[in-house]
Amino acid sequence: MLEVKNLYSGYDGRDILKDISFKVKNGENLCIVGPNGCGKSTLLKSIANLLEHRGSVIIDGKEVSSMNKKSFARKIGLMSQITQIYFPYTIYDTVSLGRYAYSKGALSKLSKEDDRIILESIEKVGLLDIKDKMITELSGGQIQRVFLARVFAQDPDIILLDEPTNHLDLKNQIDLLENLKEWISLNNKIVVGVLHDLNLVQYFADNVLMLKDGQIVAYGNPQTVLNDPILDDLYGIDIKGFMTEILKKWE
Numbered sequence: 001m002l003e004v005k006n007l008y009s010g011y012d013g014r015d016i017l018k019d020i021s022f023k024v025k026n027g028e029n030l031c032i033v034g035p036n037g038c039g040k041s042t043l044l045k046s047i048a049n050l051l052e053h054r055g056s057v058i059i060d061g062k063e064v065s066s067m068n069k070k071s072f073a074r075k076i077g078l079m080s081q082i083t084q085i086y087f088p089y090t091i092y093d094t095v096s097l098g099r100y101a102y103s104k105g106a107l108s109k110l111s112k113e114d115d116r117i118i119l120e121s122i123e124k125v126g127l128l129d130i131k132d133k134m135i136t137e138l139s140g141g142q143i144q145r146v147f148l149a150r151v152f153a154q155d156p157d158i159i160l161l162d163e164p165t166n167h168l169d170l171k172n173q174i175d176l177l178e179n180l181k182e183w184i185s186l187n188n189k190i191v192v193g194v195l196h197d198l199n200l201v202q203y204f205a206d207n208v209l210m211l212k213d214g215q216i217v218a219y220g221n222p223q224t225v226l227n228d229p230i231l232d233d234l235y236g237i238d239i240k241g242f243m244t245e246i247l248k249k250w251e
């Protein structure tokens, strides 16, 4: 269980997130939605303990800020928005970094079990046939999948995803979400993800948390939250009307 209680956090002494509280049970995913700049990435970074915060982030009864690095890495894996800075590693080597949480020392070799998990994670994202390629030679979508495989190899209890679909074509977006759904239900894990595409939120989310100016304005299942009149106010357009119009064009 992930529990966020009365969380405040931000930058340079200025609070972006104000009094955020919610819970996510094992076996469930939560999608965070809201307009640009409302604090979605800040929330993920705070849960991942990358930003100082006030209030509590508790996993299975334990405060994250009190965990050591390795036990924290077994609990939470973050796949953030990809940057342009990559090390010249192969896909295999990059994914193997996910096994850090289970290594015995800085220079310890990968075990057979590590190797099996790394290959399985690479296969899951469909890159096994190019596992020895340098990541500097990959497309944005392929890199996205490498980083996802690294989180799978880390095998944490909770995966945090910041716009994981933004470099992927439609088939890969759906494959990714299916993969995550399977990972959640087979292993009784948790995913908290920021998704901009509200169609994908409808498709994927168990629960939706809607943020505005750093505060929660709606929380619940997608049927309820995505029908809330707040949504139109938040984005400044009639979202449902727009989506329905687009659907008609496909007929």
Ligand SMILES: Nc1ncnc2c1ncn2[C@@H]1O[C@H](COP(=O)(O)OP(=O)(O)OP(=O)(O)O)[C@@H](O)[C@H]1O
Pocket: 011, 012, 016, 034, 035, 036, 037, 038, 039, 040, 041, 042, 043
């Ligand atoms: N490193 C930083 N230093 C100072 N302010 C920041 C920093 N990162 C983000 N902010 C500010 O915090 C606010 C929330 O940003 P955040 O990235 O969490 O929004 P978001 O909802 O994820 O946005 P987007 O949908 O555009 O990715 C914004 O006003 C942003 O300018």
